[in-house]
Structure formats: structure tokens, C-alpha cells
Amino acid sequence: MPRAKKSSDNELVATEVPDGRTNTAIVITLSKEELQKYATREKTHFFRINPWNENVTKVWLYVKDPVKCITHVAMVGPLKARGELEPMGKSNNAFNTGILNNGRYKYKAAYEVINMYKLSREMEFLYIVGMGYNKPTANGNVYADKLMSEELDGVDLHPVF
Secondary structure, eight states: OOOOOOOOSSOOOOOOOOTTEEEEEEEEEEOHHHHHHHHTTSOOEEEESSOOOTTOOEEEEEETTTTOEEEEEEEEOOOBOTTOSOSOSHHHHHHHHTOOEETTEEOOEEEEEEEEEEEEEEEEHHHHHHTTOOOOOTTSEEEEEHHHHHHHHTSOEEEOO
């Protein structure tokens, strides 16, 4: 995924959307345990180092080993910067004060998970590769391929919340 342009600690600069990808959907890779925390509302926000394009409203959730499938989609709210989250839970407090980090990079962007749905038909990794869609990254996020996003939009959804 292209990196954000150089930005200061106070400035949020969205990542660029590569050609052939949609500017409204992201694919995030997470573990089965992390997915469960979002599904049970133990986690309520996606925290990122660099903000996404302002049009992103969907996050396709790719579950890594041993599942290796896109299994859910989350609808997210607009970008929230430090100090804008309600102080519920230690992650929100850490984000607001600027100490929530991923290794040496501090998270600067937060997106509230508004709704989550389970796909009636999962999209397996081998199918993604076979169709020539851009592969999910090991531990991160990428803008979804336009064709893959259109295909996933056609799958029936079952509400989780």
C-alpha cells in the first residue's frame, strides 16, 4: 500500500489510492481472536498509523491463518483524530493521549466500527489470488480492488450488530 506523504505529528495526510482500487473500501488482515473482539464489541475502533481516504466506509475483514478468508465486512464512521474519542476503555484513552502505538509508530487515526456483517459466502485466499485480485497484506491494510469489492458487494450479508 502506498505510504502517506510526510506529515507532522499534528497533521493527518490520507494514503493515496492506487490505480485499479476503490477509494471506498479497505481490506484489513487480522487474527481470528481479533475478529472475535470486534464482533463482541470488546474493540470498537480500528486504529491506524496513517488515515485512509475520506471516502472509505467499508472494511473487508480478512482473517489470517488458519482461516485465510474474507469473512466479514465492517461499516465505519469518519476519521477521528487524537482527543476525539469518548474515554471508554484503555485503548481509547491511550489513543486520545497519543501513547497508543504499534511498535515505534504512534497511531494517529481511528475509525469507529458502526455495523458488522458476516458474509454468506467467504472469499478464500486461493480464490483471491486465482482471480488476480490484490492479496491482503500480512499485518496491515490495502485498498480493495474495484472488481473484488464489486463481487463482495453482491454477497448476502448477515448482521452481527
